[in-house]
Amino acid sequence: MSPRRRLSLALAGALASACQLHDVAASPLPPVDLPDGYTAGGEDEDGRDVDPDRWWLSFGDPELTYLVEEALARNFQLGAAWARLEQAERGVQAASSAWWPQISAQLDAARRRQVVVFGALGRQEFEVDSFGISLPVSYELDVWNRVGHSVAAGSLEAVAARDDVETLAMTIAASVVEAWLELIQQRSVRALLDDQLETNRIYSELVALRFAHGLGTALDVHQQRQQFEATQAQLAQADGAERVARLQLAVLVGRPPGAFAADRIGSLPEPTVLPPPPPLPRTGIPAHLLLTRPDVRAARRRVEAQDHRVGAAIADLFPALRFNGAIGLSSPTLEGLVTSLVYSIGGSILATVLDGGRRDAEIRANRAALRERLQMFGHTLLTAMLEVESALARDRQIESQGERLEEQLAAARSALTESRRRYSEGLSDYLPVLTSLAAVQQLEQIVLTTKRARLSQRVQLARALGGAWTRELEPPRLPMPRRGDRDADEDASSEPAEEAR
Numbered sequence: 001m002s003p004r005r006r007l008s009l010a011l012a013g014a015l016a017s018a019c020q021l022h023d024v025a026a027s028p029l030p031p032v033d034l035p036d037g038y039t040a041g042g043e044d045e046d047g048r049d050v051d052p053d054r055w056w057l058s059f060g061d062p063e064l065t066y067l068v069e070e071a072l073a074r075n076f077q078l079g080a081a082w083a084r085l086e087q088a089e090r091g092v093q094a095a096s097s098a099w100w101p102q103i104s105a106q107l108d109a110a111r112r113r114q115v116v117v118f119g120a121l122g123r124q125e126f127e128v129d130s131f132g133i134s135l136p137v138s139y140e141l142d143v144w145n146r147v148g149h150s151v152a153a154g155s156l157e158a159v160a161a162r163d164d165v166e167t168l169a170m171t172i173a174a175s176v177v178e179a180w181l182e183l184i185q186q187r188s189v190r191a192l193l194d195d196q197l198e199t200n201r202i203y204s205e206l207v208a209l210r211f212a213h214g215l216g217t218a219l220d221v222h223q224q225r226q227q228f229e230a231t232q233a234q235l236a237q238a239d240g241a242e243r244v245a246r247l248q249l250a251v252l253v254g255r256p257p258g259a260f261a262a263d264r265i266g267s268l269p270e271p272t273v274l275p276p277p278p279p280l281p282r283t284g285i286p287a288h289l290l291l292t293r294p295d296v297r298a299a300r301r302r303v304e305a306q307d308h309r310v311g312a313a314i315a316d317l318f319p320a321l322r323f324n325g326a327i328g329l330s331s332p333t334l335e336g337l338v339t340s341l342v343y344s345i346g347g348s349i350l351a352t353v354l355d356g357g358r359r360d361a362e363i364r365a366n367r368a369a370l371r372e373r374l375q376m377f378g379h380t381l382l383t384a385m386l387e388v389e390s391a392l393a394r395d396r397q398i399e400s401q402g403e404r405l406e407e408q409l410a411a412a413r414s415a416l417t418e419s420r421r422r423y424s425e426g427l428s429d430y431l432p433v434l435t436s437l438a439a440v441q442q443l444e445q446i447v448l449t450t451k452r453a454r455l456s457q458r459v460q461l462a463r464a465l466g467g468a469w470t471r472e473l474e475p476p477r478l479p480m481p482r483r484g485d486r487d488a489d490e491d492a493s494s495e496p497a498e499e500a501r
Contacts, residue, residue, distance in 0.1 A: 021144055021318075022311035024152075028303050031378040034286045038385075040392030054469045055462035056177050058278035061271065064180050067253060071176045073476055074254030078172055081165045082475040088158040095154045098147045101139040106328075108132040134328025134342075141323070146315035149308040156305035163298035166470035170294070172252065174463040178456060179249045185452045186242035187272040192448060193235040196441045200228040203437065207430060220430035227438060274451050277458050281465060283392065289384045292466035299380040303373045310370055313363045319351035384464065391461035398454040405450055409443040416440050 056068050072078065110130050117123040142148055207216055207224045247257040289296050325345040352359070416436035422428040 022149075022307075022314045024149075024304065024307045024311055026304060028300065028307070028374070028377075030290070030300075030381050031374055032382060034381075037285055038283055038389055038392060040389050040396065053467040055278065055281065055459075055467070056173060059177075059275050061180075061275065063270075064177065067180060067249060068173050068176050070253040071172050072169055072473065075172050075252060076254055078165070078168055079254075079476065079478050081161075081168050083478060085158070085161040085165055085475070088154070088161040092151065092154040092158050095147075095151045098140070098150075099142065101137050104136045106132075106134045106136060108134075108330075129332050130330070131332070131334055132328060132330040134326045134330075136326045137324070139323045141321045143321050144315035144318045146312050149312035149315060153305040153308035153312065156301045156308065160298040160301040160305065163294040163301065166294035166473065167298065169470050169473055170463055170466065174459050176249065176252050177459050179245055179252060181274070181452060181455050181459070183242060183245040183249065184271055184274055185448065186238050186245055187270065188274055188448055189238040189445065190235060190242065191272050192444055193231055193238055196444070197228070197231045197235060199437070199441075200224070200231050203433075204228050216430060220434075223430070223434050227434065231441070274448070274455060277454050280395070280458070281462060283388060283461075283465060286385050286388075289381065289388070289466065292468065293384045293464075294466065294470060296377075296381050296384050296466075299373070299377040303370070303377050306366065306370045306373045310363065310366045313359070313366045316362070317352075317359050319349045321347070321349055323347045384466075387464035388461065391457050391464050395454065395457045395461065398450060398457060402447070402450045402454060405443065405447050409440070409447055412436065412440045412443050 056064055108131065112128045112130070114126045114128065115123055116126065140147075204221070204224045207220045250257045284292075290300065291297070323345075324347070325343070327341075327343040329340055330342045331340040416433070416439075419428065419432040419436045423430055423433045
C-alpha cells in the first residue's frame with residue numbers, strides 16, 4: 001500500500017472515531033429512583049379528569065384572565081428572561097461560526113528604501129513600491145469534534161434558557177392569581193367586617209337601651225363598645241391590605257403602582273366573594289415532571305450540556321489540523337496590479353507538548369462541574385416532587401379543617417342565640433353574649449381565611465405540576481433605552497440660558 005493511501009486511510013479513521021473520544025449521555029437519567037406514584041394521591045383518585053394546563057381559566061373570571069395575560073406580556077422580570085434567552089441563542093450562532101472558513105480582506109501599499117554598498121564603487125539607493133490585494137483564508141478541521149461539543153453545549157444551554165423563561169412564566173402566573181385572591185379576600189373581609197360592624201352596632205343599641213331602663217350595667221355598655229371599636233380597627237386594616245394587594249398586582253403586570261386604578265383593570269367587575277376551589281387536577285406520576293416541569297427540564301439539559309463541555313476539553317488534548325491560504329494581486333505598480341495574480345495554500349498540525357497540566361486540569365474541572373450539575377438535577381427533581389406532595393397533603397388537611405370549622409361556627413352561632421335568649425329573659429348577664437358574639441365573629445374570619453388558604457394550595461399544586469401551556473409563549477418586543485433624566489436635565493438647564501440670550 002502506498003504511503004499516500006495509508007495517510008488517507010489514517011485520516012478517515014481519525015475522522016470516523018472523532019466522536020468516540022467522549023460519549024455524551026443524551027437525556028441523562030435522574031440520579032434518584034422515581035416512585036410509581038405520589039403518597040398523597042394518585043392520578044385517577046376521586047375521578048380527576050382536569051388537566052392542569054392554563055389552570056387559572058377554571059376560576060371563570062375575566063378580570064383574572066386579563067391580569068395573567070397582561071403579566072405574561074408586560075412583566076419586566078419575564079422580559080429580562082426573554083433577553084437572556086436571546087443572548088444564549090446568539091452565543092450559539094457565534095460558536096457555530098467555527099465550522100466555517102474565516103475569510104478576510106486585506107489591502108497593502110508600501111514604499112521601501114534599500115541602500116546597497118558596492119565597496120570602492122560607492123553605494124546605490126533603491127526605492128521599491130509594492131501594492132497588494134489579498135483574501136486570506138483559514139480553516140480548522142474539527143477532527144476531534146471539539147467545536148461540535150462546544151456548539152452542542154451552547155445549544156442545550158439556549159434550550160435550558162427557554163425553560164428558564166417558562167419556569168418564570170409559571171411563577172408569575174401563580175403570583176398574579178395569588179395576588180388576585182388576596183385582593184378578593186380583603187374585599188370579602190371588608191364585607192364581612194361591615195356586617196359584623198352593623199351587628200355590633202345593633203348589640204350596642206340593645207345594651208344601651210337595657211342600661212337606660214335599668215336592666216343592664218355600664219360595664220355591659222363599655223364592653224360592647226370595645227367590641228365595636230375593635231371591629232372598626234380591623235376594617236381599617238382590611239382597607240389597607242386591599243390597597244396593597246391592588247398595587248402588587250399592578251407591578252406584576254408591569255404598571256406603575258399608582259396608575260393601577262386608572263387603568264382598564266379598575267373598570268372590570270370586582271368580586272367580593274372568594275370563588276369555589278377549582279377541581280383537583282390530575283397529578284400523573286412523578287416521572288411526568290421530567291416533561292411538564294420546565295425547571296426540571298432545564299436542569300436535565302444542563303447536565304447534558306456540561307457533558308459536552310467535558311468532550312470539548314478532552315478533544316482539546318489532541319492536535320489541531322489547520323489549513324491556511326490566500327489569493328490576491330501583488331505588483332510594484334498600480335498599473336500592473338490587475339495582471340499579477342498570486343496565491344498560497346498550506347496546512348499545519350499544531351500539538352501541545354507541554355502546558356503545565358492546564359488541559360488536564362480543565363478536563364478534571366469540567367468533570368467536577370458535570371457531577372455538580374447532576375446533583376442539582378436530582379435536587380430540582382426532588383424539590384418538584386416535594387412541592388406536589390406538599391400541595392396535595394395541605395389541600396386535604398385544609399379541606400378537613402374547613403369542614404370542622406364550619407361545624408364549630410354553627411355551634412358558636414347556636415350558643416350566641418341561646419345566650420341572647422337567656423340575657424333577654426334576665427337569666428344571665430351580658431358576658432356570655434359578648435363572649436359568644438366574639439367567638440362567632442372570629443370564627444367567621446377564620447373560615448374565610450381557610451377558604452383562601454385552600455384556594456392558594458390549589459394554585460400551588462397547579463404550579464407544581466407544570467404544564468405545556470408555556471411552550472406556546474412568544475417573546476414580546478422589548479424596548480430599547482430611551483433618553484434618560486440627565487439628558488432631560490441638560491435640556492431643561494439650557495432653556496433659561498437661551499431665554500436670557
